Amino acid sequence: MNAQVWDFPGGIHPPTNKRQSTGSPIAAAPLPKRLILPLAQHAGSPAIACVEVGEHVLKGQMIATPGSAISTALHAPTSGTVVAIGEQPFPHASGLPAPAIVIDSDGREEWAPLQPCEDFRNENAPALLERIRQAGIAGLGGAGFPTAAKLAARAQDDIHTLIVNGVECEPYISADDMLMRERAAELVQGIEILVHILQPEQVLICVEDDKPEAIAALQAAIGERPFQLRAVPTKYPSGGERQLIQILTGREVPSGGLPADIGTLCVNVGTAVAVADAVLRGRPLISRITTLTGAALARPMNVEALIGTPVGELLDFAGLDRGKLDRLIFGGSLMGIALPSLDVPLIKTGNCLLAPTRDELPAPPPAMPCIRCGDCALVCPASLLPQQLHFFALGNDHEQLHAHNLFDCIECGACAYVCPSSIPLVQYYRAAKADIRELQLKQQKAEHSRLRFEQRQDRLRREEERKAAERLARQEKAARARETQDTAVEPAQSIIERVKAEKAVGNAPDDLKRLKIEASMAQVALKKAEKQLATHDTPELQAQVADLRAAAEAAKAALAAAEATSAPAPAPAAVPVANDAALKKAKIDGAMARAQLKKSEKAFGENPTEEQQATLQQLRAEVDRLDRLQAELQAPPPAAPAPSDGEKALKAAKIALAGKRAELKKAQQAGADEATLAHLRQELADAEQTLHAAEDTSGKPAPDLVRIEKRPVDAATRAAKTELAYARADLKKLEREGAPQEQLDSARARLEAAERALANPPAE
The missing domain is CATH 1.20.5 (Single alpha-helices involved in coiled-coils or other helix-helix interfaces)
Known part of the structure; x- marks a missing residue:
């Protein structure tokens, strides 16, 4: 008790006004008929409702799960029926409603199954933290930060000092004082659980020196435990977390930092009792001790009330005279907020309901211009410059507000309390903080949107590049296919066809064998080219087919002449073979014409131009002509009349003349002597004379040659x-x-x- 304590700069000594509510023990508030449970009763993300309208719930049953790591669960304070989930009145200066769960009590107070942990020392820290998180415990000193998140300190944070805060410095509030007087043993149990989780080197329990009853009760409950009880001087705002740490350790929490940065952690006494209830008894946070005070109440007191109880019912329990009530303050006289209605519910951070009369807390006079007296700077516990912050807040100079450490302000109200001009400084600071937070949130959203837009643009660009690469690959593949199609006969296939032709010839004479091979290869090449032309009609392939057809006909004529020389007898199948070749050619030409027509119809579309229609008519006419030609060639040939003797002699003369020409050509190629060649030339001349004589005696008319040039x-x-x-x-x-x-x-x-x-x- 006599350990050294330090001091913090500034501070004030307003009237405490606590004795009005400490004259009687903590009372149990009556069970309300309807409870309103807001989903955001803590710092961080709101809880998420896990019940539905019409569902019956039991006392202590979870009705909303934590919304994130910085959040707490919400439980039913009594048994009853969920009658609404939606916007309800909320204790805030704005008077705006907030999402909440509404429960109508059934009066039975029927508990849900509880899961206590009597021997917490056998549990590890993560398991105990999860119990605390599921119990919905938030800081009960007023800040409402989720306790499990606060206790889950980072591994690099060496927490060597645990501070249990019983310094209730704000005027009128006595909830923690009465808690320490009546429930000191439960408080010590909660401290032991916190020590098991954090393993600190020292535990400091702090109480203001104007609370002798609480100090005595704590000394008796601590006994031989290694906890240090410290009485600190009564001064406002010594109960602030940063100020209390400076009083006990002489060290300041760095600007923008946390107590964990200097190895300390601070927990309110009410929070420690809630931890004991959650772990040892399995009870979630469904009630809290709240001070009901003010001159408008007949019986100021501290009550243990269910979370969600309408504040009007609590004040009526304390004997509220509504005629005397000037305004209702949620919290103390310095840091509290005025409520617009008595219908708002009690929430987890509600440590006091102040119902003053006009004489007790008169309305502040109208604000006057700042006279630059400097009193506000003298009492600021955070060593700020409230006057400068006020000017920068009026001008919305956010850069200067940051430079002058606006967010180090704890909004204790000491500066406004001593201001001779009655300037509501704290209101300006709160509004400036809200504006900055809103601007930061918009900037974060804008940055997030920018990143998403850039990522989308990159994704679209990559997709377009992929499609372009695929199109290029398809185009290259098509180009290679066209180059391959331009080759009439592949070398390997031509070799195979040549070998087949050689095998088909067998043991024929060398010249005849060679001619048959050449004719066969020419025919194969022609067939392949015609097949490709039917699939891909291009001017290049058309010219190539024409050349191959001429080469095939030449090879066929040479083969026919050679066969006529080797076998003078006429071939009875000559006419059918010729007809078959013409029929085959007509079929190929017809297929090519139909393919060209189909391709043109597809290319011209549904609405061809006049020129395109003319082209289509020409193609259709060509298809009809080839179909008629094919039908004519497929008709059975008329019976040929028996040749006359003159015709037989003429045919024999033609064959003999072709044979003499072949013999002369062969002798010339073999390099025969001149005498042999002269003899062969004479025989060729005799064969020509014989042919002329046979033509004269055959009786056949001379052929009438007519040249027709067909150019459609x-x-x-x-x-x-x-x-x-x-x-x-x-x-x-x-x-x-x-x-x-x-x-x-x-x-x-x-x-x-x-x-x-x-x-x-x-x-x-």
Whole structure:
């Protein structure tokens, strides 16, 4: 009791006015018919309702879970029925409602099952902290910070001093004083639990020296325990956390810091008793001791009231004379707030209800201009400059308010108490703090929105890059496919076909064998090119097919001449073979024409232009012509009349002439001598004479050669139409895929160029 104590700067000594409410023991408030339980009775996030309207609840049952790590649970103070969940009156200076759970009492006070922990020493710290958190305990000294979050100090915080705060310095409030007098043993139990959790080096229990009854009760309850009871000088606001730490240790909590930063932790005596109830008896925080005082009450007292009880019912229990009541203050006369209604409920931080008359606490006179007396700076316990803070608050100069440590102000009201100009300084500070917090919240939201926008833009950019890469890959793949299609016959396949042709020839003579192989390879190449042309109709493939068809016909003619030389007898199947080849060619041409028509119809769309309609009509006419030709070739051939003797002689002369030509050509290639060549030339001349004589005697008329040039569409026009169809199809594809604007512009320019080329063909 005689240990050294220090002092803090400033402070005042207002009248205490505590004896009015300490003359009788703590009374039990009557059970109200309806309880209003706000979800935000503590610092941090509001609790989250876990019951529904119409649900029956038991006393001590959890009705709202903690909303975050900095939050507390909420429990039913009595058994009854949940009748509403929504906006209800709330004890705040603004008078605005707040979300709450409303319970109608059934009067039975039926408890929910409790889970006490009689031997807390066998529990580890995290388990005890969870019990405290689930019990819904918040600081009962007025700040309302969740106790479990406060006790869960970081590992690097070396908490060497636990301070139990019984310094109830504000005028009129005596709830903690009466608690220490009547429940000192329960307070010591709570301190032992806190020591088990925190393992501090020392425990300091602090009481003002004007409370001898509380000091005596605590000394008896502490006994031989290593707890130090300290009596501190009576001075306002010595009960402030930072001021009390400075009184006991001589050290200041750094600006913007926490007591844990200097190894201390401060807990209110009411909070310590609630911890004992939660751990040893399993009871959640559903009631608290509240001072009812003021000259408008007939019986000032301290009551243990259920959380959620309407304050009007508590004041009526203390004998409220509503005619004398000037205003209702929630808290003490210096730090309390005026309530707009008696319908608001008692909450966990409600340590006092002050009902003064006009004579007891007269309204302050109108504020006068500041006279720069400096009294406010002399009494400030945080060594601030209240006068400067007032000027900066009036000018909304947030930068200067930060520079002058506005948030170190504990809003004790000492500066306003001594101000000769009656300036409500604390109100200005509270408003400035609220403005700064609101601005910071908006800045945080704006920064969060900016980050989300930038992340979205990055995500869209990456997605666009991915799509562009995929489109480029598809285009490269299509280009490689077109290059592959331009090759009529693959080397490996041509080798396979050549080997097959050689095997089919067998043991034929060398020249005939070679000619058959060449004809077979030419036919295979032609078939492959025609197949590719039917799939991809391009001017390049059309020219290639024409060249291959000419080469195949030449190879077939050479083979026929060689076979005629080796086998003079006429082949009866010559006409059917020719008809089969013409029929096959007609089928291929028809397939190609139909493919071109289908492709053009798809490229031109549903509303083709007049020029496109003309092109489609030409393509349809070509398809009809090829269909008729195919039908004619598929008809059975008419029976050929028996050849006459003259015709037989003419045919034999033609075969003989072809054989003589082949013999002469072979001899020339073999390098025969001139005599042999002269003999062969003479035989060739004789064969020609024989052929002329056979033509004269055969009776067949001479052939009437008529040259017909069929040009339905010239090559330039066909190429221009094809380019126009491809340009239009590529543009539609890019539009469907959502291609970049640069590619769309390039495709539109290509389409316009193709339309101009078709409309203005080059002069021949």
